[in-house]
Amino acid sequence: MDFSWSDGDLALREAIVKFAARELNEGLVERDRKGEFSHEGWQKCAEFGIQGLPIPEEYGGRGVDILTTILALEALGYGCRDNGLHFAIAAHMLSCEVPIWKFGSDEQKRRYLPKLCSGEWIGVHAMTEPDSGSDAFAMQTRAERKGDRYVLNGRKTFITSAPVADLLLIFASLDPTKGARGITAFLVEKGTPGLVVGREFEKMGLRTSPMGELVLEDCEVSAGQLLGKEGAGAAIFNTSMEWERSCIVASQVGAMERQLERCVRYARERRQFGKPIGKFEAISDKLAEMKVRLETARLLVYKVGWLKRHGKQAALEAAMAKLYVSECCVKSNLDAVQIHGGYGYMTEFELERELRDSIAGTIYSGTSEIQRLIIAGCLGV
Ligand SMILES: Cc1cc2nc3c(=O)[nH]c(=O)nc-3n(C[C@H](O)[C@H](O)[C@H](O)COP(=O)(O)OP(=O)(O)OC[C@H]3O[C@@H](n4cnc5c(N)ncnc54)[C@H](O)[C@@H]3O)c2cc1C
Numbered sequence: 031m032d033f034s035w036s037d038g039d040l041a042l043r044e045a046i047v048k049f050a051a052r053e054l055n056e057g058l059v060e061r062d063r064k065g066e067f068s069h070e071g072w073q074k075c076a077e078f079g080i081q082g083l084p085i086p087e088e089y090g091g092r093g094v095d096i097l098t099t100i101l102a103l104e105a106l107g108y109g110c111r112d113n114g115l116h117f118a119i120a121a122h123m124l125s126c127e128v129p130i131w132k133f134g135s136d137e138q139k140r141r142y143l144p145k146l147c148s149g150e151w152i153g154v155h156a157m158t159e160p161d162s163g164s165d166a167f168a169m170q171t172r173a174e175r176k177g178d179r180y181v182l183n184g185r186k187t188f189i190t191s192a193p194v195a196d197l198l199l200i201f202a203s204l205d206p207t208k209g210a211r212g213i214t215a216f217l218v219e220k221g222t223p224g225l226v227v228g229r230e231f232e233k234m235g236l237r238t239s240p241m242g243e244l245v246l247e248d249c250e251v252s253a254g255q256l257l258g259k260e261g262a263g264a265a266i267f268n269t270s271m272e273w274e275r276s277c278i279v280a281s282q283v284g285a286m287e288r289q290l291e292r293c294v295r296y297a298r299e300r301r302q303f304g305k306p307i308g309k310f311e312a313i314s315d316k317l318a319e320m321k322v323r324l325e326t327a328r329l330l331v332y333k334v335g336w337l338k339r340h341g342k343q344a345a346l347e348a349a350m351a352k353l354y355v356s357e358c359c360v361k362s363n364l365d366a367v368q369i370h371g372g373y374g375y376m377t378e379f380e381l382e383r384e385l386r387d388s389i390a391g392t393i394y395s396g397t398s399e400i401q402r403l404i405i406a407g408c409l410g411v
Pocket residue numbers: 121154155156157158162163164165187188189190191236390393394395396397398399400403
């Protein structure tokens with residue numbers, strides 16, 4: 031594997047770090063407290079070209095490959111402390127744009143991708159339901175074919191960006207007796223009669239990323255809103271989950287690097303018992319563990335990107351990266367709070383927010399337990 035970056039990649043990385051640090055962090059403590067999404071930050075990122083990173087230029091994207099997308103998202107996570115914002119962007123990119131790019135008709139790609147890449151529209155991916163999360167294909171949402179139209183009925187929950195969505199990728203079952211082979215994907219535009227955006231959730235972390243429920247009540251869409259073929263929903267879902275598991279944790283790697291640098295600075299500056307706390311082995315051990323977690327996490331994510339860049343299967347590696355990075359991120363955030371003592375516990379120091387934000391990583395895109403099942407399954411267990 032060769033992870034030496036081109037000059038173009040390194041320039042992109044540096045530009046994103048500088049842009050993010052300069053433009054995206056102001057007022058974050060207050061936005062987190064209020065649970066407020068930054069439309070302004072969203073639009074600035076879109077103008078920079080973040081939302082369209084992997085999408086071909088002919089559809090309004092930047093056309094970079096997956097490994098460069100990973101590097102760019104890592105840079106965003108490093109420069110932007112608003113973890114909710116870069117989470118919302120990654121969800122929009124990886125679980126709405128990518129499925130349209132990979133499975134959409136030419137007409138769908140031309141209609142939707144330019145608006146999604148430019149940030150004008152916000153896309154969501156709606157799979158989870160009140161009674162089916164990990165067991166996603168056990169969904170209750172139904173699609174019924176009526177002539178050349180489909181009627182959708184059901185309820186979706188925990189949907190990132192639902193309260194601000196313009197385009198919704200919604201999964202429904204056309205035929206429950208077929209299980210996963212009955213799952214079908216639909217592109218539903220905001221304002222479609224029968225599509226109701228339900229309540230917005232208040233949550234522990236990633237509070238600047240809005241999340242809500244969706245209700246479908248005889249929501250009628252045309253055959254042109256079908257993404258892929260009837261029954262292709264499971265394949266579409268699996269493809270987008272592999273992209274999401276590969277890339278979404280890249281921002282967490284960037285955030286872990288940012289945290290480590292901050293902790294090292296603090297351990298050198300903060301003095302107790304007449305010396306910097308970094309001179310106490312209990313503290314320097316934590317910093318060493320954080321560094322090892324950061325580098326091993328980064329290597330796993332780059333490996334997934336490298337495999338996919340070369341057109342190889344990466345389901346196992348993506349599950350390992352998702353599991354490992356998200357769990358390392360929580361552990362390192364706990365260490366960061368501990369290293370900062372009482373200051374680490376105070377909201378204004380933003381370390382408690384980083385910890386709250388990081389916990390979501392072990393739940394979204396398949397929980398840690400589900401990643402372990404996937405990994406064991408790949409081992410033949
Ligand atoms: C921040 C955030 C953003 C999200 N965004 C979206 C989104 O945009 N779109 C969307 O569709 N969904 C989204 N989700 C939902 C997410 O995908 C689900 O929460 C997740 O898949 C788990 O489903 P569940 O919450 O129903 O938990 P459950 O599946 O009920 O799981 C409960 C517990 O049981 C464990 N468990 C379940 N089955 C097994 C098993 N077979 N073996 C061992 N343990 C098991 C789980 O790991 C978990 O610990 C989001 C969630 C979060 C937290």
